[in-house]
Amino acid sequence: MPIDDTIYAYAVGRTRALETRLLERSRFDRMIDAASAEEALKVLAETDYANAVAELADIHDFESILEAELKETFDLITKISPRPELILIMALRYDVHNLKVLFKAKYMGVKSDLLIPVGSLSLDLLEYAVTEDYYRDLPLKLRSAAEKINEDFLVNRDPQVIDLLLDQVLYDQLIALSRESGLKFLEGMFIRQIDLTNLKSLIRVKRMGLNRELLKNILLPHGSIPGDRLTGMLDEPLESLITMLAMSDYAELVGEGVRDWLEKGTASRLEKLSDDYITAYLKKFKWTPFGLEPLVGYLWAKEIEIKNIRLILVGKINKLSAEAIRERIRNVYI
Amino acid sequence: MTGTEIALIGAALAVALAGIGSAIGVGIVGQSAAGLVTEDPDKFGQTLLLQALPGTQGIYGLLAGFIIMQNIGIIGDELLELTVPQGYGFLMAALPIAIVGLVSGIYQGRVSAAAVGLVAKRPEELGKGIVYAVMVETYAVLALLATIMLLFGIPL
Numbered sequence: 001m002p003i004d005d006t007i008y009a010y011a012v013g014r015t016r017a018l019e020t021r022l023l024e025r026s027r028f029d030r031m032i033d034a035a036s037a038e039e040a041l042k043v044l045a046e047t048d049y050a051n052a053v054a055e056l057a058d059i060h061d062f063e064s065i066l067e068a069e070l071k072e073t074f075d076l077i078t079k080i081s082p083r084p085e086l087i088l089i090m091a092l093r094y095d096v097h098n099l100k101v102l103f104k105a106k107y108m109g110v111k112s113d114l115l116i117p118v119g120s121l122s123l124d125l126l127e128y129a130v131t132e133d134y135y136r137d138l139p140l141k142l143r144s145a146a147e148k149i150n151e152d153f154l155v156n157r158d159p160q161v162i163d164l165l166l167d168q169v170l171y172d173q174l175i176a177l178s179r180e181s182g183l184k185f186l187e188g189m190f191i192r193q194i195d196l197t198n199l200k201s202l203i204r205v206k207r208m209g210l211n212r213e214l215l216k217n218i219l220l221p222h223g224s225i226p227g228d229r230l231t232g233m234l235d236e237p238l239e240s241l242i243t244m245l246a247m248s249d250y251a252e253l254v255g256e257g258v259r260d261w262l263e264k265g266t267a268s269r270l271e272k273l274s275d276d277y278i279t280a281y282l283k284k285f286k287w288t289p290f291g292l293e294p295l296v297g298y299l300w301a302k303e304i305e306i307k308n309i310r311l312i313l314v315g316k317i318n319k320l321s322a323e324a325i326r327e328r329i330r331n332v333y334i
Numbered sequence: 335m336t337g338t339e340i341a342l343i344g345a346a347l348a349v350a351l352a353g354i355g356s357a358i359g360v361g362i363v364g365q366s367a368a369g370l371v372t373e374d375p376d377k378f379g380q381t382l383l384l385q386a387l388p389g390t391q392g393i394y395g396l397l398a399g400f401i402i403m404q405n406i407g408i409i410g411d412e413l414l415e416l417t418v419p420q421g422y423g424f425l426m427a428a429l430p431i432a433i434v435g436l437v438s439g440i441y442q443g444r445v446s447a448a449a450v451g452l453v454a455k456r457p458e459e460l461g462k463g464i465v466y467a468v469m470v471e472t473y474a475v476l477a478l479l480a481t482i483m484l485l486f487g488i489p490l
Contacts, residue, residue, distance in 0.1 A: 006443075006447070009362050009366040009447050012366065013451065014373055015369070020374075080369070287448075
C-alpha cells in the first residue's frame with residue numbers, strides 16, 4: 001500500500017464530520033408527512049439548511065437554496081481535496097448540463113434559468129461561447145462537440161442532437177479521466193451509470209416503437225453491456241430483457257423498474273432504483289480510510305440529498321400524496 | 335571502526351528509526367484529526383488521545399538508545415572500550431525496536447486516523463478505536479522486549 005495515500009488524511013477526517021450532517025431518512029419522512037409545503041420547509045429549517053431557509057422569501061424560490069448548497073459542497077470538497085483536479089471530474093457533468101441548457105436556450109428560445117453554478121468552466125465563459133459561437137476557450141472535446149452541434153443544428157434543426165452529442169462527450173471524458181488517474185472505483189461508477197442510461201434508452205425506444213438505428217445512435221459507449229446486444233433486444237419482448245440481465249447486477253432493478261414503468265407509464269421508479277444502485281455501489285467504498293472514495297461518496301450523497309429535498313418540495317407544492325412522494329425518495333448514503 | 339563506535343550506530347538507529355515511525359504516525363493522525371476538528375471542535379480531546387498512540391514507538395527507541403548509552407558508559411563516568419564483536423552485539427540488539435518501531439509507528443498512525451473517522455460518527459465508541467490501534471502497539475512492545483533482552487545479554 002503506498003504511504004502516499006495519507007495525503008487524504010485531512011480531507012477524509014473532515015468528510016467524516018460532514019457526513020454526520022447529511023439528512024437522515026427519518027427527516028425526509030417527516031418532511032413528506034408534513035401538512036403543507038411550508039410545514040415541510042419548517043422541518044428542513046431544523047437542519048443545517050436553517051440559515052438558507054430563513055432567508056427564503058418565497059417557497060417557490062427553494063431552488064436557489066439547493067443550488068447554493070450544491071455549489072458550496074463542491075467548492076468545499078474541491079478546496080480540501082489534496083488533488084482538486086479529481087473533484088473536477090465529478091463537476092464535469094455540470095459543465096455539460098450548462099452547455100445543454102445554453103444551446104437549448106439559443107436554438108429554441110427557452111429562457112436559461114436552469115444553469116447550475118457548479119463545474120470547472122465559469123458560466124460567463126460558457127454563455128459567451130454559446131451566444132457568440134466562440135468555442136475556442138472550451139476544453140478540446142467539448143469544443144469539437146459544440147462545433148458539431150452548431151453545424152448539425154443549422155442543417156437538421158433537431159434539438160435531440162444537443163443531448164446526444166454532449167452526453168457522449170461527457171461519458172467519454174469521464175471514463176478517460178478516471179482511467180488516466182487509475183481510479184478503478186470511479187470508472188466502475190461511470191460504467192454503471194452508462195449501463196443504466198443505456199438500459200433506460202433501450203426501454204424508452206422500445207416503448208415508443210422506434211427503430212434500431214435511432215437506438216444505436218443514442219447508446220453511450222464504454223458500457224459493460226455491448227451495444228449490439230442492447231440493439232438486438234429491440235425485437236424481443238421486455239420480459240426477455242430481464243432474462244438476459246439475469247446474470248448481471250441489474251436484473252432485479254430493471255425487473256422492478258420496468259414492471260412499474262409498464263403499469264404507471266413513468267420511469268420514475270426505475271430512475272429511483274438506478275440512483276439507489278449507485279448509492280449502494282459508493283457505500284462499499286465509504287470506509288476507505290485514505291483516498292478519494294469518501295470524498296466522491298460525500299458529493300454523491302449531497303446530490304442525492306438535494307434531489308430528495310427537491311422531490312419533496314415539488315411534490316408538496318403540487319399537492320401530491322405522501323405515498324407518491326415517498327416512493328420516489330432515494331435511499332440515503334449514511 | 336571500534337566496537338564502541340559500532341555500538342553508537344546501534345543507539346542512533348534505535349532512536350532515529352523508531353522516532354521517524356512515530357513522527358509519521360502522529361503526523362497522519364494529526365491531519366485526520368484537524369479535518370474532523372475543523373467541523374466539530376468538541377472532538378479535540380478524543381482525537382488528541384488517538385494522536386498520542388503512535389507516539390510510543392519513539393519513546394521505546396529512545397529507551398533502547400538510552401540503555402545502550404548507559405551500558406557503554408557515554409552516560410556515566412567512563413567510556414568503555416568495546417571489542418568489535420561486542421559493538422556488533424549492541425548494533426544487532428538495537429535493530430528490533432529500530433525496524434519494528436519505524437513500521438509499526440506508521441501503521442498505528444493509519445489505524446488511529448481511521449479511528450478518528452469512527453469518533454466522528456460514534457464518539458461513544460472511542461474505546462474500540464483505541465483498542466484497534468493498540469493491537470499494532472503489541473508488536474512494538476515485543477520488539478522492545480527483544481531489544482532489551484539482547485542488550486542485557488551482551489557480555490561486557
